[in-house]
Amino acid sequence: MSTDILTEKKKIHPYQFYLWGGLGSIVMMFAGLTSAYIVKKSQANWLDFDLPNIFLVSTVVILVSSFTIQMAVKKFKEQNENQYRGFLSVTAILGVLFIILQIQGFQHLQANNIALTGARSNSAGSFLFVITLLHLLHVLGGVIALIWVSLKAFSAKNNMNNDLPVKLISNYWHFVDILWVYLFVFLHWVG
Amino acid sequence: MSHEAVLHAHESHGHDDHGHHEHHDTFLTKYVFSQDHKMIAKQFLITGMVWAVLGGLMSVLFRLQLGYPDASFPWLESILGKWAKGGQITPEAYYALVTTHGTVLVFFVLTAGLSGTFANFLIPLQIGARDMASPFMNMLSYWFFFAASIVMLSSMFVETGPFSGGWTAYPPLSALGDASPGSKSGMDLWIIAMALFVVSSLLGGLNYIATILNMRTKGMSMTRLPLTIWALFFTAVLGVLSFPVLLSGMILLIFDRNFGTSFYLSDIYVNGVGALSNEGGSAILFQHLFWFLGHPEVYIILLPAMGMVSEIMSVNSRKPIFGYMAMLGSLFAIAILAFLVWAHHMFVTGLNPFLGSVFVLLTLLIAVPSAIKVFNWLTTLWRGNIRFTPGMLFAIGFVSLFISGGLTGIWLGNAALDIHLHDSYFVIAHFHIVMGVASMFGMFAGVYHWFPKMYGRYLNNSLGYIHFWVTIAGAYLIFWPMHYEGLAGMPRRYYDFSIWESFKQFAELNRFISTVAMIVFAVQILFLINFFYSIFKGRKVTTQNPWQANTLEWTTPINPGHGNWPGEIPEVHRWPYDYGKDGIDFIPQTTPVGENESSH
Secondary structure, rough: OHHHHHHHHHHHHHHHHHHHHHHHHHHHHHHHHHHHHHHHHHOOOOOOOOOOOOOHHHHHHHHHHHHHHHHHHHHHHHHHHHHHHHHHHHHHHHHHHHHHHHHHHHHHHHHOOOOOOOOOOOOHHHHHHHHHHHHHHHHHHHHHHHHHHHHHHHHHOOOOOOOOHHHHHHHHHHHHHHHHHHHHHHHHHOO | OOOHHHHHHHHHHHHHOOOOOHHHHOHHHHOOOOOHHHHHHHHHHHHHHHHHHHHHHHHHHHHHHHHHOOOOHHHHHHHHHHHHHHOOOOOOHHHHHHHHHHHHHHHHHHHHHHHHHHHHHHHHHHHHOOOOHHHHHHHHHHHHHHHHHHHHHHHHOOOOOOOOOOOOOOOOOOOOOOOOOOHHHHHHHHHHHHHHHHHHHHHHHHHHHHHHHHHOOOOOOHHHHHHHHHOOOOOOOOHHHHHHHHHHHHHHHHHHHHHHHOOOOOEEEEEEEEHHHHHOOOHHHHHHHHHHHHHHHHHHHHHHHHHHHHEEEEEEHHHOOOHHHHHHHHHHHHHHHHHHHHHHOOOOOOOOOOHHHHHHHHHHHHHHHHHHHHHHHHHHOOOOOOOOOHHHHHHHHHHHHHHHHHHHHHHHHHHHHHHHOOOOOHHHHHHHHHHHHHHHHHHHHHHHHHHHHHHHOOOHHHHHHHHHHHHHHHHHHHHHHHHHHHOOOEEEEOOOOOOOOHHHHHHHHHHHHHHHHHHHHHHHHHHHHHHHHHHHHHEEOOOOOOOOOOOHHHHOOOOOOOOOOOOOOOOOOOOOOOOEEEEEEEEEOOOOOOOOOOOO
């Protein structure tokens, strides 16, 4: 029986497949939304506007956080527990910062009469809000996971042999980063 | 419980042959919140059966209206109350019944009931795994489905009735609360139920994919997998990639319904009053998003049936499946094409004719892999030593229905013909035969074939034969005439055809269809009696491998516990279709390849 477990360990962990499948399904959801955006844009009554500059700042923030989580993975591999903890928490903080910046971006849009709903709304604005809000929800999930993994890293029971949690969270975090870059470029150039 | 934990749990069982550790399982953890894939499969099956009965009953009720539009049945009022005032189903109730019948049969019976049951039951058993990659999330998958069921059921009992705008939930009926009685809270509950359902199928699908890719036993290479597993794998991939698109469509729908955006709504007037303060939406947009799921969904329903039919046919013909790699390639081709044909549901929406012709071409291409599959099933039967078990009969019935319904698909796939046939009874006949009844036959075939593994007892054969012959005759008698009605222009979803001069000629035919529908429904009750009676009182299975099959599930004990194999998981040495090879009737996958053995 124990040999079963050993051979199991050598393979890619099932949760890794789980995550990749899940990322595939998230990709399809955003592919659906951005395709709908293109279809809708080609029809009448579409409002053109520029994205707030603050989204550029948040893009830089999330790109930097991708770098820091990669450093955390590297430090984990080197078994450098202190620096691993450091990079992990910095990533979590950058994640929170990203959320704050996005919310400021939304406020900026509303101040310029771009609204999600209501009489002054246009589906161009509604789309922008729905797509970015859904992305933000996925980031929020990532931040919660990051905080959880960080807390585990600081706890006395931290296991520096089990690399699964840091692997999973770093994959996911890179994903929401790339997803945002895609959405930003898409909304900027297509929208 | 992680899979390692399952291994440990099993280890303790393995050391104790008398099963003294069984008392760790309480009633709640064994039958209700079970993490054993076999129990979860049974939960999916029985919940699916409950929905099949309810959905079938709904069809009997609306067929009653179509067959006897002028008659009054006082007993209906006593059951349905205000929905059948004066003993006649009201138009609102009729639409609610049609909508709910479609929704539950497509999603709850033929998706959750079919994949949920057989993916859960067969994947670990046939690939040689103790359980799913994540038994816990597998359990969650069932309970999300259960929650979806409860919410959908509760929508039947709200004041304004359940959603009644058709199972495709097109706006404006789905997006505007004032559009119809069913568009109010009934639709809110419909959306919640569907969202829970999507979560359930994602959790399930991810589990199936991870398990198949990662937890095969030693020697079980991908090309040694039974075709059932391949079919369930492609089904899971289709689900994981297409349901999120439906979800994105639903999210926009929720915003339109509840928060005043206008993704789908534009210039709507209800009773002469403008219903919206904003404008500029496009109802067609929803159709794109819906059918991007909707078409793969057809194959999510069909592929598991195809896989099981391949397996059952090979076992009961005592012959290897004809063209294993061609079967696999055609499954793959169908899975790819499934994503590229959605607009053939939208030929009459004002689609650009050039785009339409692209979708015609891609749609007709599906005929190629489908024909390969049919050819291979028939050549598997050819000169086989066929055992006509009820499971085998249902498998052959599946092929018959798949051919009959597939041929009319070639008609409907042509944009020019579709202008005439769209939204007519021809469409109803087509999709019921090729997708609805055919998959139902696949499901029945699976239940009859794997019942001995599920419950350690046999189903009654005589009842099985009656069930099969009445159902297949009934299926053709119900749906074949609908082709003619559709060709004559009879539109679907109408409440009463007797007021049209041109459709009056079909009054008797409609009455005939309704009568057959009731008989077929009654025979399904016979199946239910057989099923539940046999669980407790059926003839006991006395041998490990009652069908003399090669696949791994028949190497487990007659009533396998959690963990499936009491000792080591068996090693696999060959593909699963060595029937009649070198004069030997069957060679299980666990048998090592002999020195002088020819390769298959």
